[in-house]
Amino acid sequence: MPTGIAPFNRQFAHNGNVVQNVSHILQQLKWGPSAEAALGNLNCSMDxxxxxxxxxxxxxHSVALGFFYWLKQQAGFRHDGHTYTTMVGILGRARQFGAINKLLNQMVNEGCQPNVVTYNRLIHSYGRANYLKDAMSVFSQMQEAGCEPDRVTYCTLIDIHAKSGFLDVALRLYDRMQEAGLSPDTFTYSVMINCLGKAGHLAAAHRLFCEMVDHGCVPNLVTYNIMIALQAKARNYETALKLYRDMQGAGFQPDKVTYSIVMEVLGHCGYLEEAEALFGEMKRKNWVPDEPVYGLLVDLWGKAGLNPSLQTYTLLSCCTEARSSYDMEFCCELMAVTRHPAHTFLLSMPSAGPDGENVREHMSRFLDLMHSEDRESKRGLVDAVVDFLHKSGLKEEAGSVWEVAAQKNVYPDAVKEKGSCYWLINLHVMSDGTAVTALSRTLAWFRQQMLISGVCPNRIDIVTGWGRRRCGESLNRWLLESYVERMHLL
Structure with missing residues (x-):
């Protein structure tokens, strides 16, 4: 063995043992005196x-932060930019922004300047928490500190703004990134294609996809999934299927997301046998179908073979949208056999009385009974019921069900007061019928409050699957018109 290799190997093994032993202690114990004592008993130094x-x-995060500050007290130990940046990321995942700011101040005071990776972690953390103003503030701070944003910085900012419906901001950031001389990568192109598509600019999204290919940036499976989903949502089913074939021709194998989208497209085109064949292929390739996939098949079979009543349709739609513990293939039968409360609720849904109070009481009793169920499951059923009632012309019933669901916090972020006279209406997670019902009832409430108080919102942001629309003075004037009350808002 060459001279020097044996000591190196021993040192490498020692380093590995230290990391392993300390990690084991910290993963077994909550931070406190016992954890500190266990670390002290190891009697080893760390860099x-x-x-x-x-x-x-x-x-x-509490264990990580306790360990971080314990290290600072150890003789001869000094944190560097890597440990500070890792700690910022851990605290960011836990949304501990007060602790992050304290940590960053200490970092600077100790002469360890944040770098682009540190700032990127912070921007990502704020973005994930939907604190977009704070994310943009960090973006400004890093430039003031002389730290140039990189591609990751811009991509993160573009992604978080696009997902929150601020498509205009995302587009401006994309232009600014190019002005800075940073060429888009596959992730950036994918985010921007999705951004343009959701804003309703399908032609522009397709042009950007072609530009991506022309510039030698290879689309990945995520890019194809986005393109197929956008075309499917716009009901351009043949285009969606062509993209699916192009994707396969480019050598990409479908994943669970692809299969789900394409199965739905085939169903809309009336190709039920092809959808079933794709389902079989999906299972052969060891993609485990989840509840929505089973629900999709149930919905397709139901629409192909039934003339559904209100109860039948809502049961099938519930299967499609909900996330319960039932195997979706047998959900309807199980609900009936086991007398699940949802079955009784749907079968006994009353027609609206003069003021709709009977429907509201019926809905309120059901949600009280289901208080222990997860919110997503309740939202799936409510969404299906409101959607079908709306499409069946039963708008009073749809509105009453929506109002109770909103009061019971089934849609917690649907209507939020963002500031003084500034409101956000988020329709992004709703079906078409539910979104229309929620919007009309919310605007009716705004009108009522305006007439009572005389105070008008000066800004209302409406977020949909196609982006964010900002309304202000013109909407206020319209809501105060006398004919609006007759437009079935109330």
Whole structure:
């Protein structure tokens, strides 16, 4: 063995053992005196590299932060930019922004300047928490500190603004990124294609997709899934199927998302046998179908073979949208056999009385009974019921069901007061019928409050699957018109 290799190997093994032993202690114990005592009993020293390796393995932010500050007290130990940046990321996942700001101040005071990776972690954390103003503030701070944003910075900002419906901001950031001389990568192109598509600019999204290919940036499976989903949502089913074939021709194998989208497209085109064949292929390739996939098939079979009543349709739609513990293939039968409350609720839905109070009481009793169910399951059923009632012309019933669901916090982010006279109406997670019902009832409430108080919202943002629309003075004037009350808002 060459001279020097054996000591190196021993040192490498020692480093590995330190990381492993410390990680084991921290994953077994909550931070406190017992954890500190266990670490002290190891009687080993650590450097910043080893500390960073340990921090990366910790899921509990309180344990990570306790360990981080314990390290600072150890003789001869000094945190570096890597450990600070890792800690910022851990605290960001836990939305501990107060602790992050304290940490960043300490970092600077100790002469360790945040770098582009540190700032990117912080921007990502704020974005994930939907604190977009704070994310943009960090973007400005990093430039003031002389730290140039990189492609990751711009991509993160574009992504979080596009997902929140601020498509105009995302587009401006994309232009600014190019002005900075940073060429888009596959992720950036994919985000921008999705952004343009959701804004309703399908032709522009397709042009950007072609530009991506022309510039030698290879689309990946995510890019194809986005393109197929956008065309499917616009009901351009043949185009969606052509993209699916192009994707396969480019050598990409479908994943569960692809299969789900294409099965739905085939169903809309009336190709039920092809959809079933795709389902079989999906299982052969070991993609485990989840509840929505089973629900999609149930919905397709139901629409192909039934002339559904209100109860039948809502049961099938519930299967499509809900996330319950039932196997969706047998959900309807199980609900009837086991007398699940949802079955009784749907079968006994009353017609609206003069003021709709009977429907509201019926809905309220059901949601009280279902208080222990997860919100997503309740939202799936409510969405299906409101959607079908609306499409059946039963708008009073649809509105009453929506009002109770909103009061019971089934749609927690649907209507939010963002500031003084500034409101956000988020329709993004709703079906078409539910979105229309929610919007009309919310505007009716605004009108009522305006007439009572004389105070008008000066800004209302409406977020849909196609982006964000900002309304203000013109909407206020319209709501105050006398004929609006006759437009079935109330």
């Amino acid at each position: 910043a590299y080893q500390a960073n390796q340990i921090l990366k393995q910790l899921q509990d």
